[in-house]
Amino acid sequence: MNRLERLISVFLIFLLLSFTFYGSTREIRFPQEEAGGASWLNRSNSITIWYTDERLSAYISKAAVVFGEREDVTVIPVLKSADNFLETCYDASVKGENFPDLIITGSETLEKAYLSGMASAIDDEEMQIGPLNFSDAAVNAVTYHGMKLGYPLAFDVSVMVYNRTYLEQWASQMAIADLTGNSVDMDGGNSESEDMTESGLTVDDIDSAELEALTSEYITKMVPYTLEDLLTIANSYSVPEGVEGILKWDMSSIMYDYWIVGGVMNVGGECGDDKHAISVNSEDAALCLTKYQNLHDYFSIESNEVTYDGVIQDFIDGKTVFTIGGYDLVNRLKEASEDGTLIYEYGFSEMPNATSDIPSRSLAVTTVTCINSFSAKKDLAEKFALCLTREETDAFSDLTGMACCARTFGWEGGANQIYALEYAESVSLPKMIETENYWMQVESMFARIWEGEDVQTELDLLDESLNSVLNNSI
DSSP, X not given: OOHHHHHHHHHHHHHHHHHHHHHHHTTBOOOOTTOOSSOGGGSTTEEEEEEOOGGGHHHHHHHHHHHHHHHTOEEEEEEOOSTTHHHHHHHHHHHTSSOOSEEEEEGGGHHHHHHTTSSOOOOOTTXXXXXXXXXXXXXXXXXXXXXXXXXXXXXXXXEEEEEHHHHHHHHHHHHHHHHHTOOOOTTSOOTTSTTTOSSSOOGGGSOXXXXXXXXXXXXXXXXXXXXXXXXXXXXXXXXXXXXXXXXOOOTTSGGGTGGGTTTTOEESTTTTOOTTOEEOOSHHHHHHHHHHHHHHHHHOOOGGGOOHHXXXXXXXXTSEEEEEEOTHHHHHHHHHHHTTSOOSOEEEEOOXXXXXXXXXXXXXXXXXXXXXXXXXXXXXXXXXXHIIIIISGGGHHHHHSSEEOBTTTTTTOHHHHHHHHHHHTOEEOOOOGGGTTHHHHHHHHHHHHHTTOOHHHHHHHHHHHHHHXXXXXX
């Protein structure tokens, strides 16, 4: 092949690749925000979606391709700064300049979004946003004064993670002791030592299947159902060499603390939109917070010395038996196992109840896809919102590393099921504009209680502050 022929071949390959690239990406545009000239929104067959979480980019792009092919439209995803996001959306919408047809925002902003026109009520006659497709928690998260203002997309919630290897070792000792009739060595030693052999039976006399079944049963019992169960484990389990403690978590963040009072505090009702449904100061709340304060003595964690990444790394290193974390743990622990950093087996469980009578309820963050009231293409925007939140969700977690609100999430079992179950009973952030600072107040209250401040005094101050703000707005 001479030089001319080679040049012609390269040119033809270039044309083919250019055509292929254009054909595979024609539904996805990432126009520069500063770009002038004709607006993409002037095209009758285009819609624009604005979002702030970069983790969603690959998923939105995939859904845009599928939707674009089906509906013969161009979907324009635009990643924006989270700072003053709703204000930016509103300013663009009022000016009519390259504004979004859809936005992705947090459920806690829905009152503000609705009042500014950034979220419109959805006429859900077919019950797409209902119990068949989403949990009650997800439906409540998008509901405001009886209106559905968006489609639930993603959530985050905290669960408990445990070192299964450590628990199996302890459970095996207990099972052996039970099946042989010998004493349990709570210090992790050999339960067959001469001074313990009361029945004359040894491990060799035990049926392996029976031992495995009983060990599994003991492991289940070692995953705490209540806070008291956790304290019992802390009091009775002598940790293996190298383990620094039973439980360590980031108690400086309300995201990982609120579960202990979530079942007894009410801010805005189940939908977080009722100014008259406020109850944060009760005997049960005081009881739960007293139990929380007592954890300081059991686990000796100083809030100013821990970080979320630090406590997760300690768990990976085998320094703790239990920890608490969000959905990011699924991929973090999986990756640590694959690269050999995490050499232990582990498992996920729902958060323990505060007491046998008081259930725990974790704090949930829900991400919502809303239709901009200023859009002239609401029907098309709603179709794409439905595509994002229902039709393409099989790939959601793989592409984003986030938990999906769709009812099908977690059906396969494993960690996803635990997160889905925890979310189903969770407490959403309230939507009321007046409660924007509520969670910072609660976080500060938890920090002071952890350091020993009087529980009832702190509850009184929180109750007074919250009611003062809400009463002035009614």
